[in-house]
Every structure is written in C-alpha cells, then in structure tokens.
Amino acid sequence: MMKLAMSPAAAGLLRALLSRAGIDRNRILLSEFRSTDWRSLTFSGERHRIDLRISGPGAAAIAEALTRDLPDAEFVIPGHVVADIAVEGALVEHADGAVSVRIEALTVEE
Template sequence: MMQDAQTLLLRAMRTTGDPMPGLRAAHSEAWASATFAGARHRFELEPASPGHADAFAVRLTRADYRLPGHLVADIVVAARTETTQGIALTIEALTVEDG
C-alpha cells in the first residue's frame, strides 16, 4: 500500500494549481505508530525559478489532499536549496492509511 500512497500523493501534488517542478528522486518507507500505519515520503524536485519554486511551496503546504484510502497527516518543504539552475525543493510528507 506504501507505493500506492506515493503515487497518489505525487498525482495530488501535481494538481496544486502551480505546475510541480520536475521530480529528481522519490523515496518512501513504511511508518507506524501505536495506532496508525502509513508511510514517510521524501521527494526531491528539480531546480525551478525562485518565483515558481516559492509559489509551488506555498500552495503545496496549503492544499487539501484527498487520497483514496490514505490521509496526508503532514507535508512540509524540508529544504529549499539555491543552485545555479534555480531553487531545488525537498518535500517530506507522512501519509496514514484510512480505514
């Protein structure tokens, strides 16, 4: 189910209103607490212009994600790195299984 959550979250991130910068790398791993099961996700995005990266980051953290069978418990911009090509973002998220 972890892979499904990653695919669903990436699809949802791509529809936040601002085009998502290109995906450089994606990693997910199983996560569980005493009461929940889910996955931690890390997405590294290709550099984009500062305006584009910042607009995407703002909408990303304000979006209301609806993932079938999963809830987005947390999503943050973990890193904003300036490169010669623009601003690269690292996104971290936690999804939990719903149901």
C-alpha cells in the same frame, strides 16, 4: 524510459504536489523519491521524502506556488490522509536558474 514502482499513497501524493504547481509537468524533475513504511499503535502508513528540481524561467515563483501554505494544504489521495507535510530546509537556487526543493510527508491509511 524506466518506470519506478510507487505505492498508491506515494503516487497520489506526487500527483497532488505536481498539480499544486499549476504548470506543465515537464518543468518539474523528480530527482529522488523515497517512501518507508511507518506504523504507530493505531495507524499505518508511509513516510515520504521527495526531491524536486524546477527548471526554466520563473522557477522560483513556481517553487513558491508549490510550497506556499503546504502544511495547511488539503490533498485528495484515495484511501489515504496526508497527516503531516512540510518543506525540509530552504529552497536551493542553482546557477542555471533552476530551484530545488525537498518535501517530507507522512501519509496514513484511512
């Protein structure tokens, strides 16, 4: 198994999102995760794009639980704050019953 390098903010965000789903993590496939540095005049952080695929029975309900009220959710990521997070586009239902979701977020250092 190949391990991908992720920043502490990216890894914390992924863990927090997976825990929101409330299911066994093996039901959610991380199909793509991109983080890029972000800076403003007073803050520094990262922009994240996360593509997830949820498989198996009840995939649509799991995707709904994962994304429900996402912009208002509180995340605990040591040393970082989730300044902005949203579902990008619509949930995509596949012929095999799986559901794909794309989430975009901005984390800033505390």
